[in-house]
Amino acid sequence: MAAIDNVLLKLREIKESLTPAERKVAEYVLAFPEDVPRYSVSKLAMKSKTSDASVVRLCKxxxxxxxxQFVVSISAEIASRAQDSGKEYTDIQPGDDLDTIIKNISLNNCRSIEDTLMVIERDSVEKAVELLRKAHRIMFYGIGASGLVCQDAQQKFMRINKICHAYTDGHSQLTSASMLTSDDVAVMISNTGTTVEIVDTLNTVKETDASVISITRYGKNILSANADVALFFTSPEITIRSGAMGSRIAMLTIIDILFAGVASMEYKNIKKYLDKTHNVLLDKHVK
Known part of the structure; x- marks a missing residue:
């Protein structure tokens, strides 16, 4: 887990993976966060119709x-939210005017990035950057919207002369994964971390001894639990496609961080590749 703060955000993300009793406590806390700091363990247990042990287990x-410590963290987050009022996630409603759509989509995307910064761990990013630097080959695996993020990652790392490829369908992922070696790195991107194609590919990758970097929504999932380095993002749980948009923006942000980390640490060696790719593309502009 990342630093123990932003508890309400993290609680929202891991709620579905909790035990039934812990989930009842979590749902009450998320519904009435302002009341919780005034409650004892026993009163929160009573209000959430659980037990003292369930409350304590959730804290652990x-x-x-x-x-x-749990209550103090909630109090701090409530105070922080009060300062950031007006920046909460807002769903797009049928019939919204264009000005509202522009404002809400922009705010949701910004919030996804801000919230992702709260759950991503510096040490994990550092480990991921080091794996990518040393990799003989980098393979990006993702399905659907996650596949689009993989394609963006391939385009970036290709520019600094890294041997890399993006695989965005289940069959090609399995074929590629079976050919990896211990010198390679698989970057596996999935919102839930439980997509069938991704889990199948993960199982194949694990048989090759290649390193695995996962990029998933914050919380417990199959992919992050089996990765050598797990990177997390967070985005809103809202009904219209603005939720998926926020997830994509958060994933792209993590890819940008990894790319910039590798490029910065190897700048003397890769500057010539950046210049070369810049110049060859410059020639393609209409004069």
Whole structure:
């Protein structure tokens, strides 16, 4: 887990992976966060119709030493939210005018990036950058919208002369994965971390001893649990496609961070490739 703060955000993301009793506590806390700091363990258990043990277990699941630390974190986040009022996720409603759509989509995308910065771990990013630097080959795996992120990643890393490829369908992913070696890195991108094609590819990659970097929504999932390095993002749980848009923006942000990290650390060696690719594309502009 990342640093134990932003508890409400993290609670929202991991809610569905909790035990039934812990989920009941989580749902109450998310519904009435302002009330929780005033409650004892027993009162929160009563309000959520669970037990003292369930409340304590939820605190432990979130990485807190005890209930008091949990409550302090909630209080701090409520105060922070008050300062950021007007920046909450807003769904797009049928019939919204264009000005509202422009404003809300922009705010949702910005919020996805801000929230992702709260759950991504610096140490994990550092490990991922180091794996990518040393990789003989980098293979990006993703389905659907995650596949589009893979294609963006391939375009970026190709510019600094990294041997890389993006695979965006299940069959080609399995074929590619079976040919990896311990010198290669598989970057596996999935919103849920449970997509059938991605899990099948993960199982094949694990048989090759290639390193795995996962990029998934924050919380417990099959992909992140089996990755050598797990990177997390977060985005809104809202009904119209603005939710998927936020996820894509968050994933692209992580790819940009990884690319910039590798490029920065190897700048003396890769500057010539950046210049070369820039110049060859410059010639394609209409004069």
């Amino acid at each position: 699941t979130l990485g807190f030493e005890g209930y008091r």
